[in-house]
Amino acid sequence: VQLVESGGGLVQAGGSLRLSCAASGRTFRTYHMGWFRQAPGNEREFVAAISWNGGTTYYADSVKGRFTISRDNAKDTVYLQMNSLRPEDTAVYYCAANPRSWGNRGSEASYDFWGQGTQVTVSS
Secondary structure, X not given: OEEEEEOOEEEEXXXXXXXXXXXXXXXXXXXXXXXXXXXOOOOOEEEEEEOOOOOOEEEOOOOOOOEEEEEEOXXXXXXXXXXXXXXXXXXXXXXXXXXXXXXXXXXXXXXXEEOOOEEEEEEO
């Protein structure tokens, strides 16, 4: 499956952005999906995950209550709604597809397919 992110940009602190990740391939709807991010000088970190049918979601503590992950399997797209953005949310955001178990959803190792990333910059 190929993944293409969009929706990144520059926003002031307290603002909102919605990222989209469009997938190609019939198997999208069978994959759990995740969002990760990488800030300059930092390792890539988990942000959020959603199960294959959208029934279960999981968030990093740092974004819980501010970000919402969702998916539309009819459109082969996963979203990340980001509200109350903070300067520390500045990073390149990646979507990724996990064809395996939901059990290790926060680990990069569970995800076989990755998008190219989209830059999110939050100014103070």
